[in-house]
Every structure is written in structure tokens, then in C-alpha cells.
Amino acid sequence: MIGSPLLGQTVLDGATATLTHVELTWHEKRIEHWLRFGRYAEEKILDRHRRIVSFAPDSIFAFVRWASNDFGTVISRIDIVRAIAPAEPYTTLPFVRPGGDILLRIDGWPKVERALRAIDAVQAVGIDPVDAAPDHWRHVQSRLTAGYEPRPYTRERHAAWLLRRRTEP
Template identity: 50%
Template sequence: MSQHDPRTSVMLIFIRDRVEHWLRFGHDVGEQILDRRRRLIWYAPGAVFAFIRWRANDFGTIVSRVDILGARTRAEACSTVPGVDPGGEILLRQSDWSRVQRVLAAIDMIESAGFDPADIAPHYWRHVHNRLSCGEAPRRYQDDQHRAWLRYRRMGVS
């Protein structure tokens, strides 16, 4: 990816029983298949996506992590995340498979309520992160929250 490319790239990997990097949601703007185990997905600045990383060795799982990120350009401040170039704004980060499963359940809850998880208010993902980090259940995402977020976004503020 060039220095001037504003997109964020995400490396997806699948090596059976060893490494899996996949996306749970997000609206990409491009894809490149590198080989039968790897591909790159690109996101426009500001796009929100969920990136899940799992890794195992001969003794079992050694990494289970989910990150919900806002895509950033190289000129913007961002956090580094393995497999994400240049990085992203971390809205939610959980590790340990039981916590990852709780995040996946929260995403399912958002979808079952009729919302696209990539389009909801980013502060809601921060709320989910904070609640799960202290062992609490996140509150439901509400229609009025979403309407307020859409109005806010239309004003050009994110």
C-alpha cells in the first residue's frame, strides 16, 4: 500500500487448526486475494469493522482476540493492530475466547434488533467494551440512540 493511499488494509489469514484472522462485519471498498490462505481487505477512512484473530499450537488456543476498529488514514492518529495497516481507532478490544464470544453475542443482538453493526454509533462499541471488561452485560442499542447518531453524522461530525 502506498504512502498516499487513504485506505486501511486488513490481512485475513486461514491456516486450518493454526491461524484464523477474519472479519465479523464492515463495509469494505476492495479486496485482493494474495494466495489460497491470505487476502487483503480495504476500508475507507471512518469505516467501522470487527476483526477477529485466533491462533493455536499443538497444545490448544494461544490467542483469541476481537477488535472493533474505526479505519484511519496514515495522517491520523491510530493504534497499531497486527494485520491492520496503518492501524485504527480502537472502539472495542477483548481477548480470551469467552469474552470474544460475548462480543459476538452483542453483535448478534445488534443485528437481531435490525441495525447494521458497522453503522451504529461508535460510542456504543466503547460502552460494550467497558461493560464487558468489568463483567457486566451491555445495554441494548436503542432506536433513539441510532436516530441521534444518524443526525449527528449528517452534520458532518464523527
């Protein structure tokens, strides 16, 4: 057993240590942290409002955070993240341990909404967003940050990504 705490739990074996852990919270209309897409390897329910989902290295997921108080929305954010392998460099972000390769980070509800529409557009052509090229999510962030519409992700671009991925070492 490794003695380091991980989001309120103890790591029991080396396999768990290689995963990226995301804490999801749901207090209706107050704090809502949820996944828009992603295939998680493990899930641990902490209580009625919180759970931890864990992703294998190289998995891609979209993590949405929204919170409000008595005066309105406090935070709206979406991060599309690639889970990292042990000893790989990463960027930290709240509720994700240890962190990940951030492919897209968007703040503010109007831009978050546009990012969600970009995810919907990928699904509309019959491609699971998990399988889309990581470069597409970087492109979406760049375009939305600059105030432009992202170019659509097409079956042709996806086929090119699959070919490129097969030839990478």
C-alpha cells in the first residue's frame, strides 16, 4: 500500500497510481462538475454528491465545471484533457489528480456553450469525441479564444488522424 492520499482515498496498488483521477460533484444548481465525454477505467462513489472516476493513460475526456451563488454563475469552464502516463509532464487543474495534457480550456458560459456545440458536431458525423484527434480540440480552443468558429471535424480528417496514429512510434 502506498501511503499518499488521493482525493480522500489511499492508493492501494501501482495500477491505481497510473490512472488520472477526476472528482465529480453534483449539488443541483450550486456546484455541478461532470463529464461531457470520456471512457473511465474505474469509478468510486464517495457519497450522494461526489464520486471519483479514473482514466487510463492517453484517455481523453471533457470535464465541465459550473458553480453559482445567490448572485448568479461564479464559474463556467470546460477542459478537454488527455490522461497522462507515469513520469510524463502534465499541467495541474482543480479536481484532477495528478493533472493532464490540457487540449482545450475555455472559460465563460458563451464560449463553453460553443465548445459543447463543437463536441456535438463531432458526434453528429458519427465519431465519438474520445476518438477525435487531440489536435482538433487544440484547434477548437484556438478558434474560440480568438472569437472565430472552429472548422468542422470531418470523417476525412478523422481517417487521416487514424492513419497518422498507426504510424507513430
